[in-house]
Amino acid sequence: MVIISTTYRDFFHQFLLLYRPFEHHLNIELAKHDLYRAQWSILFYLFNNGSSTLVELSHYQSVEKPTVTRTINRLEELGYVEQLPSKDKREKRMRLTPLGTEVYENVRVTVDAYEESILKGISEEEQLRAIQLMGEIRHNILERGDK
Numbered sequence: 700m701v702i703i704s705t706t707y708r709d710f711f712h713q714f715l716l717l718y719r720p721f722e723h724h725l726n727i728e729l730a731k732h733d734l735y736r737a738q739w740s741i742l743f744y745l746f747n748n749g750s751s752t753l754v755e756l757s758h759y760q761s762v763e764k765p766t767v768t769r770t771i772n773r774l775e776e777l778g779y780v781e782q783l784p785s786k787d788k789r790e791k792r793m794r795l796t797p798l799g800t801e802v803y804e805n806v807r808v809t810v811d812a813y814e815e816s817i818l819k820g821i822s823e824e825e826q827l828r829a830i831q832l833m834g835e836i837r838h839n840i841l842e843r844g845d846k
Contacts, residue, residue: 721817728813732806737762737770739806742779742795746803750783750794774799 722736729739737760744759745751751759757767771793774780779799783792795803818826 724817725810725813728809729806731809732802734802734806737766738774739810741767741770741774742799742803742806745780745793745795746800750792753791753793756793 725739726736729735734742740760741756744756753764753767753771756771757764760767771780771791775782778796779802780793781796783794785792821829
């Protein structure tokens with residue numbers, strides 16, 4: 700009889716058990732700033748990558764463009780993002796406003812404190828290895844595509 704390792708099952712089971720509570724508690728922290736994770740993710744991306752199109756943002760978040768459009772519309776209403784003038788009307792390029800940058804920096808303090816607290820007892824080396832592993836898994840998922 701051949702024994703097949705099921706470590707991968709445990710791995711993904713633990714991942715699912717981690718993801719939902721993480722997102723739930725992150726949203727609690729973000730609510731202190733009247734934001735949700737999807738909004739924070741866009742602010743994070745624009746702050747770290749500069750102006751971006753809605754297509755780039757949808758690829759980054761792995762969601763459909765209409766989902767990003769709704770989130771962007773709300774962030775525009777709040778005055779956190781603005782559309783850059785463009786000759787191509789089909790391409791909507793967004794950037795943070797000065798208010799959006801200020802909000803990002805304030806929220807970053809809250810998120811940093813939350814993230815530091817949940818990584819307590821995990822060495823920087825272990826964190827770097829986990830980052831590498833998650834990147835490799837994401838790459839494998841994207842390489843697999845719709846096979």
